[in-house]
Amino acid sequence: MTTSAEKKIRLYELALADGRSASPFVWRIRYALAHKGIAFETVKLGFTNIPGVFGGKFKTVPILEHGDTVLAESWDIAEYLDRAFPDRPPLFSSPGELAVIRLTEGWFMNEILRKMFRLYVKDVHDAARPQDQPYFRESREKNMKGKTLESFAADRASYLPALRASLQPLRIHLQKFPFLGGSTPNFADYIALGSFYWAAAAGTMPMLEHDDALRDWLDRGFNLYGGIARDPGVGPLFEAAKAQEPDSAGGSIS
Numbered sequence: 001m002t003t004s005a006e007k008k009i010r011l012y013e014l015a016l017a018d019g020r021s022a023s024p025f026v027w028r029i030r031y032a033l034a035h036k037g038i039a040f041e042t043v044k045l046g047f048t049n050i051p052g053v054f055g056g057k058f059k060t061v062p063i064l065e066h067g068d069t070v071l072a073e074s075w076d077i078a079e080y081l082d083r084a085f086p087d088r089p090p091l092f093s094s095p096g097e098l099a100v101i102r103l104t105e106g107w108f109m110n111e112i113l114r115k116m117f118r119l120y121v122k123d124v125h126d127a128a129r130p131q132d133q134p135y136f137r138e139s140r141e142k143n144m145k146g147k148t149l150e151s152f153a154a155d156r157a158s159y160l161p162a163l164r165a166s167l168q169p170l171r172i173h174l175q176k177f178p179f180l181g182g183s184t185p186n187f188a189d190y191i192a193l194g195s196f197y198w199a200a201a202a203g204t205m206p207m208l209e210h211d212d213a214l215r216d217w218l219d220r221g222f223n224l225y226g227g228i229a230r231d232p233g234v235g236p237l238f239e240a241a242k243a244q245e246p247d248s249a250g251g252s253i254s
């Protein structure tokens, strides 16, 4: 009999024109696989390739294939990994932890990721493979009540303050703990970190102020598992430090 560990794992991911895998949902699973120490093969799909695999059964990635098991929906995949690999470090060490992370996921999706999508939707279009761009535009503009990506993104910088403010619960929590999961990272960290990675990989506008208190946690999180999210080609998440304004008297104020 083949054991779980012997069956190959394939992760179907979303590829941008530059070949980078960039999807907040895929990245939480990349983190989850690294957390459990599970090796996997990657299959990169453009947006328009997704209906061409598994007979069009799935509309989105990530899709995970493990032997005869194939499933999509990042949450289902995370739960499956714990079931299929019970001898590996758990993503959810108790039903209570799972429930609280599910709450975090709902909050993050509704309060944060929605705002990130608004800021970066035009960037994702521009970064997508040329053959995926018409599909991406049409599908997103349909959801934006007919507005063009350009008009939707035109005043996007004015939405930054609201996004930054909505990250405050993370900052408060991270004053007390190194990770959202406490002393070690858990799936809540991966949900958030995957989204920040995606914004940096596809975005052209830094999301956070230079001195944002999330910096240390983001550094720790991107460095996990041998620097899983360290990619020198990815854009900055932080604005550059503002140049020191010389005061009008030309001297320092003591």
Ligand SMILES: N[C@@H](CCC(=O)N[C@@H](CS)C(=O)NCC(=O)O)C(=O)O
Pocket: 014, 022, 023, 024, 025, 026, 047, 050, 059, 060, 061, 062, 072, 073, 074, 075, 139
């Ligand atoms: N609820 C899904 C969402 C996945 C999702 O929206 N994936 C996007 C990539 S970020 C996708 O595959 N989109 C395909 C499309 O828009 O056609 C999950 O958690 O896995």
